Amino acid sequence: MDMLGMYPTFYVPEIGSAWVMGIIGTIHVVASHTSVGAAFLFALLATKAYRESRPELMDYVKRYGKVLLVFSYIIGSVTGVGIWYAITIASPRGTAGLIHNFVWVWAAEWVYFTVEVIGVYALVYLIEKVDRLTHLKLTWAFALASWATMLLIVGILSFMMWPGNDSWYLTGSTNDAFYNINFFAHLGVRTGSMLVMAVIVGLMIAGSMREKSPALRIEAVRTIVPMGILGGALAVLMFFYYLETLPYNAKVMLHSHLLPRYAAGMVLVVTITFIYFLAAWAKPLFLRNWITVPLFLFVAIIGVWPEERTRESMRKPYVAGQYIYGNQTIARDVPGKGILSEIEHISKHGILGIHPFIPETLRTVSEENRREVGELLAKISCGNCHSLEPGSPLRNLPDKFHGSTDVELIAAFINGPLKNGSVPYMPRIDLPEQETYAIATFIASQNLGERNRPSMPVDTTQSGATGEQ
């Protein structure tokens, strides 16, 4: 038998599993970055309160702590597991690849995280309950630990983009995978933006403390805003550096698809946030939550959502380390780990020949089952990145083929650019004739809108080689 280690496929109609991932990811990034950033603001305020013997500043910390606790840590931890689950069901082999390369790094992160969850309770409940110096140590240890979790996860995330050099492929060493080319840039962006997010939440809290003395509010706001501005500047600078560390396929994707769609929003987020910070600094007492709360949502939706989608899209066609494709195939040899590319094997035997999870009735293509086989093959080889329903939001395939119902024309695209691997952001998908034809039949019938009638009406739209959107 020539089976490869493929898994069953999970497919979410319309939005694909990619969007499920994006939604959970966005919540997670907002929650986790806010909490790490907040940990530092905490430490800053606590230090000031301690040095200047001003316990009333701790009121602010206490109130902030409750939000940090409820909102960020718990939501952050559940959605952290959530991202993991989402990538598991969307890309089991990609997830397995990451886990098997980084299990000890993740395990170390877990140690941190466990300690932090205990720490967050200690931090909030022990304010004014233990002596101030002990509490101050607690705050700093907590802030450093929170950042350490970020340090650990960023190495893994940036490896997902690419290692950026040959070392890892040759040695298979976690060191080489982890400290990859865009590690430091990526870390800078995240560290900066976590401060920005935390400051916005901090301003929300300051805005809701209107019963407290004006002096305290001014003091608190003016202590935290500079952190936000510095953080924002760091994030922007590092973002430009980050762009320089990207692989070719990501740059193509960025320039052809992503920047046109998201650039304006990103500039807007940065500008508005900056202006708001300046205003808050100038007039701390005028802070109002009907401005801050929408600002927070604005950053989350116009800032973080595109960021998550971009990072995910730029990685295309890979899901991890430029060696596993989004469609769960191993794209290249990794001698350091004894991993072999599966492309040739698939082109020889077809997916139907190598995939363990194909019902026997669909293993050979016939006139009757062609569309059904095509649907399954499309879910397996395209569904990770494309939805299959016309008009649906995740780069849906029927529309990518411009609504074409011409089986030959669709097959020509698959047999051309896809087979040769000449589209930088798509996997090389080299399938036997009958499988290509089955996929094309399915897509054509989706466009035709009727089951089981993949006939060949005339259609003169050009081949979909130049995608829009």
Add this chain to the structure above:
Amino acid sequence: MEADVGFILNTMRDPAGIPAPPWLFQVLMVLTWVAHIAFVLVTLGAAALSIVAFYLRHHHPHWQQLSIAMTKGAKIGVSLLIVLGVAPLLFTQVIYDPQWYTASVLSARWLIIFIFTLIIGYCSWFVFYYSNKPEAQTRLGLFALLGLGLFLLDGLIMHVLAYQSLQPDQWMNWYAPNGQVDTRGASLHAIQWSRFLFIISLSAPALALYLLAYADYYSRRSDRPKDYRDFVRQLGRRIGKVGCLISLPLLFWWLLDLPGHLSTSAHTPGWLLAGALIILAIQIDRLGSLPGRGYLLLFSGLIPLGLMALWREVIRVHAMKPFGYDIHDYTVHADLPSTILFFLTLLGIGGIFGGFLVLLLYRAGQVEGKYQADRTIARLGTLSVVVLGLWITVFFVYGFSIWVRHAIGF
């Protein structure tokens, strides 16, 4: 057929292999799962009791006080059981990746439901936590019931994943019943009620041990007077005895429910577990009403839990045997640096910073009013900051040197 399935199982293993010997992951998986399930059980028990006590609070003020305490305990418990679940989740998928990922994909929607119900359940619990005051209206108890109900559902989903993993020969039937492929992942395909209900029933003895330790812990606080502590202790003793009595028949049911082809050695830990539960029940009866024995009993509760964790793994090993799946022949590409990273972090950060936190919370909770750290704790605090600073420094220096080596092309 089984040979085919076995062959496929082995090809589905990650081609990268694993970075340390398989037994190491297996041991860590079992040990960390003990921690997870311990918090699961105590939390479920505390949550249930806080609800019962909430509805009984007009009978006696003790119930009110207990309800508030248990609500808070469950709140903290949930956040800990979540992080403690992460470690076994990680280690399981290192050595049992084919099983875990397939089981997950086949019930994919339920994994997403798991996340959202956990969030909703936790928020709902928080609402109850904030509103559980003497003057609270009775209908607020609904928030707690919703929270507990969702936690139980989440436990059931976890169980289904574990149980589906054990049955590779069924996967294709679930994925493509009658040859019709179903990519929706919309069903929970297999539930073994005996196993699930037994595990959940242990939350009664777990709660009991928690109550006994709780009664001892607060012995120095006047806001938990002696009659309240005695009340809690008696309640714990009763719940413990009744709980063990309920768990035992469920355990026998599970033993009978194991597939016939499993060899007798797969049953052994189960029988030991039955013995451990009986001994625990006797000990609770004997020592439960004596002050000062709470911690001993609490820690002895780890014995049955350890046996249960071991048993689950023995069952899995036996269930995989006919398929020729044996974790010990997983390809190993040893990766020393990252292995060292984990163990040093566990010792340095988990041990020192974690130790500092736990000790500090423990001591501070015992006193009324402000707690002044003693020398040990003060030193541990300083050491925590130093160790963290050191960890981060090493992380950067080491990382930068590797990064530079890459940049200049070695």
